Amino acid sequence: MNIPFIAFISIFVLIFFLRIPIPLGFVTAVSVYCLLKGLPLAFVAEKIVTNMFSSYILIAVPLFIFAAQVMNTGKVTDKIFYFANAIIGRRSGALGHVNVLASLIFSGMTGSALADASGLGLMEIESMRKQGYDDGFSCAITAASATIGPIFPPSIPMIMYSMLSGASIGALFLGGIVPGLLIALALMIYISIIAKRRKYPKGEVVTLKQFISSTIDAIPALLTPVILLGGIYSGIVTPTEAGAIAALYGLIISVLFYRSINLKSLGRIIFETVKSTGTISIIVACSFGMSFVVAYERIPDVVAAALLGITTNKYVFLLLVNIAFLILGMFIDVNTITLIFIPIVLPMVKSLGIDLVHFGVVIVLNMMIGLSTPPYGGLLFVTSGISKTPLGTIIKEILPMVGVLILVLFIITYIPGFVMYIPNLLVK
Amino acid sequence: MKRMFGWFLDFLEIYLPMATFVCLFITFIVQVFYRYIIRLPLMWPEELSTFCFIWTTLLSAAYIRRIHGHVAFTLLYDKLPESKKIIVRLISNTLVLAAFLIPLKAIFIYLKAMYVEKSSVLRIPFSIGYGPVLVFFILIIGHSLHDIIIDARSLQKRDKIE
Numbered sequence: 001m002n003i004p005f006i007a008f009i010s011i012f013v014l015i016f017f018l019r020i021p022i023p024l025g026f027v028t029a030v031s032v033y034c035l036l037k038g039l040p041l042a043f044v045a046e047k048i049v050t051n052m053f054s055s056y057i058l059i060a061v062p063l064f065i066f067a068a069q070v071m072n073t074g075k076v077t078d079k080i081f082y083f084a085n086a087i088i089g090r091r092s093g094a095l096g097h098v099n100v101l102a103s104l105i106f107s108g109m110t111g112s113a114l115a116d117a118s119g120l121g122l123m124e125i126e127s128m129r130k131q132g133y134d135d136g137f138s139c140a141i142t143a144a145s146a147t148i149g150p151i152f153p154p155s156i157p158m159i160m161y162s163m164l165s166g167a168s169i170g171a172l173f174l175g176g177i178v179p180g181l182l183i184a185l186a187l188m189i190y191i192s193i194i195a196k197r198r199k200y201p202k203g204e205v206v207t208l209k210q211f212i213s214s215t216i217d218a219i220p221a222l223l224t225p226v227i228l229l230g231g232i233y234s235g236i237v238t239p240t241e242a243g244a245i246a247a248l249y250g251l252i253i254s255v256l257f258y259r260s261i262n263l264k265s266l267g268r269i270i271f272e273t274v275k276s277t278g279t280i281s282i283i284v285a286c287s288f289g290m291s292f293v294v295a296y297e298r299i300p301d302v303v304a305a306a307l308l309g310i311t312t313n314k315y316v317f318l319l320l321v322n323i324a325f326l327i328l329g330m331f332i333d334v335n336t337i338t339l340i341f342i343p344i345v346l347p348m349v350k351s352l353g354i355d356l357v358h359f360g361v362v363i364v365l366n367m368m369i370g371l372s373t374p375p376y377g378g379l380l381f382v383t384s385g386i387s388k389t390p391l392g393t394i395i396k397e398i399l400p401m402v403g404v405l406i407l408v409l410f411i412i413t414y415i416p417g418f419v420m421y422i423p424n425l426l427v428k
Numbered sequence: 429m430k431r432m433f434g435w436f437l438d439f440l441e442i443y444l445p446m447a448t449f450v451c452l453f454i455t456f457i458v459q460v461f462y463r464y465i466i467r468l469p470l471m472w473p474e475e476l477s478t479f480c481f482i483w484t485t486l487l488s489a490a491y492i493r494r495i496h497g498h499v500a501f502t503l504l505y506d507k508l509p510e511s512k513k514i515i516v517r518l519i520s521n522t523l524v525l526a527a528f529l530i531p532l533k534a535i536f537i538y539l540k541a542m543y544v545e546k547s548s549v550l551r552i553p554f555s556i557g558y559g560p561v562l563v564f565f566i567l568i569i570g571h572s573l574h575d576i577i578i579d580a581r582s583l584q585k586r587d588k589i590e
Contacts (some may be wrong), residue, residue, distance in 0.1 A: 278488025
């Protein structure tokens with residue numbers, strides 16, 4: 001290891017000790033590396049802008065953020081919640097099931113776990129609270145079900161993975177359908193067991209008239225995933241453009257059908273979208289410099305050689321990668337893991353003959369579990385923040401749910417058919 | 429003067445990225461409309477939207493720095509007493525300030541050189557398309573310096589009281 005690279009690693013570690021904002025920390029590390037290595041200092045900025053210019057697919061990120069903001073402000077989420085409520089009916093622990101079903105429907109619109117938890121979350125938690133559910137459980141199931149968001153298509157993390165790996169984004173989206181449904185099913189089984197044990201209340205009686213009314217009300221919202229996925233797979237729009245279409249459709253139904261967005265709230269939506277873009281996309285932009293240093297130092301080759309020394313068995317490799325990424329997810333932000341660590345393991349994935357689509361879905365689910373694991377779980381912070389529930393209470397409740405999610409992760413890791421069946425059927 | 433500077437900062441970090449985002453969104457809609465309704469694929473929307481994306485991201489990221497909204501690992505920091513927190517902030521801001529100052533001149537020269545390079549369809553000089561990166565660096569330097577001054581003053585005050 002040379003001195004510039006040691007300095008680079010040291011600053012990367014300091015980011016965590018000195019509370020340096022992650023994107024600025026990345027620029028700091030790259031700047032010091034270029035200075036010590038004698039590389040042109042303009043590289044620090046050049047890697048950011050040229051990669052942003054060539055990564056057209058990344059524009060989907062602010063567009064899907066915009067779509068999520070429109071859906072949340074435009075009361076589309078409310079309609080989904082009431083519709084899910086009408087479907088679940090009088091089942092024991094009904095609101096827990098409603099929480100999961102609403103997340104599943106919403107995931108077909110935005111592709112962001114944090115958008116799900118912050119949009120649907122407050123309404124779900126408050127309704128559960130009113131019916132006597134434990135606060136910790138309500139927040140935990142909201143966080144765990146939000147994990148479905150980026151697994152079921154569309155998905156922002158899958159867009160980023162596609163950019164890094166070259167895997168077809170269409171196939172990745174299709175590959176997420178069955179795992180998304182599996183997570184929903186697994187969480188619902190878990191809820192049924194807990195609801196019985198803790199005697200959580202049954203749902204309200206929904207008359208046929210109420211059911212029809214909430215279904216009619218929700219139809220425009222329910223059409224969003226149909227339009228999105230239909231548009232992508234019929235070739236009318238690219239996955240990048242789908243974000244814009246989702247937002248436009250959300251705007252149209254919110255203004256004309258639900259009458260819930262005016263000019264003032266539109267300004268607020270754009271402001272919030274720009275803020276989220278400045279938070280998420282800048283991490284991606286600044287990590288391009290990090291990826292450059294990692295590639296310049298041939299780290300993927302070194303890691304590949306080291307891992308191949310341990311095993312050449314792809315199943316053992318997948319186990320090691322899953323464990324490593326679950327640990328990373330506990331401490332490091334998802335975007336950072338995606339952009340720094342995935343490129344390091346990708347050469348190994350290719351050399352072991354693992355399907356890039358299969359690996360993509362597995363690794364995205366793995367990283368999304370990281371959003372619910374303490375101490376650095378973004379979904380825990382969101383649900384704790386919106387409901388004012390102490391983090392410790394949520395953590396206690398979410399640990400078994402994380403266990404359920406890990407079980408699904410291992411099922412899709414070792415039975416690739418769960419991921420690959422639909423892409424093989426429709427794409428290949 | 430201070431008010432005008434505040435307005436100028438808001439313009440750069442809030443209103444301009446909001447405008448470029450709206451432009452990005454409309455460009456996408458126009459692109460889909462022309463390709464699938466009028467059956468006339470356009471070349472310029474892809475270029476314009478990419479530039480808008482760069483502008484939106486970099487300028488709004490400076491605003492996020494201003495409101496301390498960037499993702500950061502705070503678990504260890506949160507456990508520190510306030511006096512130690514100030515010292516940690518001073519160190520981290522100084523580190524960021526230095527690291528953003530180091531390449532500043534080189535970035536300026538790079539962007540100047542990129543003026544002759546133009547995008548293939550709209551013929552926009554890359555120095556304009558990529559320009560916000562220099563603004564981003566300058567704004568981060570400014571915000572870091574501002575925070576360093578505030579923290580240094582509060583540290584001084586604490587010393588006097590003690």
